[in-house]
Amino acid sequence: MTTLRDAVAGVEDPELRVVTIEDLGILRDVTVDGDRATVTITPTYSGCPAMDVIRADIAAAARRAGYEAEVRTVLSPAWSTDRITESGRAKLAAAGIAPPGPVLLAISPRCPHCGSPDTQQLSRFGSTACKSLWRCRACAEPFDAVKPL
Amino acid sequence: MTTFDQVLGLGDDALVAAQRLAQWCARAPELEEDVALANIALDQLGVARLLLTYAGELEGAGRDEDALAYLRTDREFRNVLLVELPDRDYAVLMAKLLFLSAFQRLRYESLAAGDDERLAGIAAKAVKESAYHLDHSALWTVRLGDGTELSHARMQDAVDEVWPYTHELVAEAPSLRPAWLSTVDDVLTGATLTRPADAWQPGGGRDGRHTEALSYLLAEMQVLHRAHPGARW
Numbered sequence: 001m002t003t004l005r006d007a008v009a010g011v012e013d014p015e016l017r018v019v020t021i022e023d024l025g026i027l028r029d030v031t032v033d034g035d036r037a038t039v040t041i042t043p044t045y046s047g048c049p050a051m052d053v054i055r056a057d058i059a060a061a062a063r064r065a066g067y068e069a070e071v072r073t074v075l076s077p078a079w080s081t082d083r084i085t086e087s088g089r090a091k092l093a094a095a096g097i098a099p100p101g102p103v104l105l106a107i108s109p110r111c112p113h114c115g116s117p118d119t120q121q122l123s124r125f126g127s128t129a130c131k132s133l134w135r136c137r138a139c140a141e142p143f144d145a146v147k148p149l
Numbered sequence: 150m151t152t153f154d155q156v157l158g159l160g161d162d163a164l165v166a167a168q169r170l171a172q173w174c175a176r177a178p179e180l181e182e183d184v185a186l187a188n189i190a191l192d193q194l195g196v197a198r199l200l201l202t203y204a205g206e207l208e209g210a211g212r213d214e215d216a217l218a219y220l221r222t223d224r225e226f227r228n229v230l231l232v233e234l235p236d237r238d239y240a241v242l243m244a245k246l247l248f249l250s251a252f253q254r255l256r257y258e259s260l261a262a263g264d265d266e267r268l269a270g271i272a273a274k275a276v277k278e279s280a281y282h283l284d285h286s287a288l289w290t291v292r293l294g295d296g297t298e299l300s301h302a303r304m305q306d307a308v309d310e311v312w313p314y315t316h317e318l319v320a321e322a323p324s325l326r327p328a329w330l331s332t333v334d335d336v337l338t339g340a341t342l343t344r345p346a347d348a349w350q351p352g353g354g355r356d357g358r359h360t361e362a363l364s365y366l367l368a369e370m371q372v373l374h375r376a377h378p379g380a381r382w
Contacts (some may be wrong), residue, residue, distance in 0.1 A: 046274050047195020075199070075270035078277065083175035122219055125188040133181065149277050 044136025160200030294340025
């Protein structure tokens with residue numbers, strides 16, 4: 001049987017479709033009271049434009065599981081890339097997006113294509129608020145990396 | 150006790166900075182910079198939305214973030230003059246962002262440790278983003294200042310032009326001035342630039358007395374909402 005928690009946890013991030021909101025550490029809490037549910041999430045970046053879509057997707061997933069969900073947003077404690085789960089990191093890497101290193105260690109990401117640590121940052125900002133643009137010196141492929149935050 | 154005016158000032162700084170940054174979209178010196186400036190604008194806008202929403206609740210008059218952003222006149226805006234100045238040169242934009250983000254980082258850091266939990270939550274989130282903005286503007290300031298003769302001259306011009314307006318920005322929290330000055334000095338030194346002498350100190354933004362530039366900025370930002378009040382996507 002699928003619980004509401006499982007249904008909600010399976011909602012994909014609209015900008016990084018290979019990972020779920022649970023993988024990213026955006027999902028904070030799910031509580032149920034009868035057929036009503038409260039889902040608590042936290043944004044990655046203050047201005048993350050994906051939040052509206054994520055809220056709508058959560059409400060839809062809850063409805064499919066038979067619940068009317070209210071989606072609440074909390075800011076504290078602030079989200080950090082350290083909250084991305086191990087399976088989330090593996091899925092990002094498999095999709096060619098370098099997962100972030102620990103926030104306190106400013107190390108360059110390994111190339112998600114060939115695994116080389118010899119990588120170079122091309123731009124500190126990438127296609128979404130949470131990513132930067134890199135190039136691998138070993139295999140010459142460009143790639144996105146999730147910025148430590 | 151946090152007041153409506155305090156939060157409004159912080160929110161308006163972020164909102165007007167976001168609008169100025171967004172005006173560079175598709176006009177930046179290189180594609181990566183287009184993306185970077187749009188991202189920084191988005192961060193500022195995100196913080197502005199959280200702050201204006203909170204300000205509206207503190208006021209208790211039923212104004213939400215949209216009412217505050219789109220339905221106030223220039224005299225009702227509480228941002229410092231620095232953020233509204235027009236960016237006649239890319240170097241001016243970078244000088245403004247350097248001074249602003251160096252201050253925002255310190256200000257958010259102190260608010261994150263403050264008594265107001267709501268504000269602390271917003272600030273704790275924003276401070277991490279400010280660190281990226283500071284990093285980015287510092288890199289460009291050094292690249293231009295310590296670059297060619299022409300880029301050095303233009304970066305120094307920009308710093309000279311903007312410097313008087315930093316007094317109003319930092320006056321908000323005088324205890325942060327030494328730390329702010331030390332951050333800014335490090336960058337300027339690394340960029341082989343000279344910190345201008347303190348002389349003229351224009352102000353008035355926090356009381357709603359703005360430069361002409363803000364009116365044009367607001368006209369562009371508010372026109373759609375004012376033409377179609379209450380319209381939704």
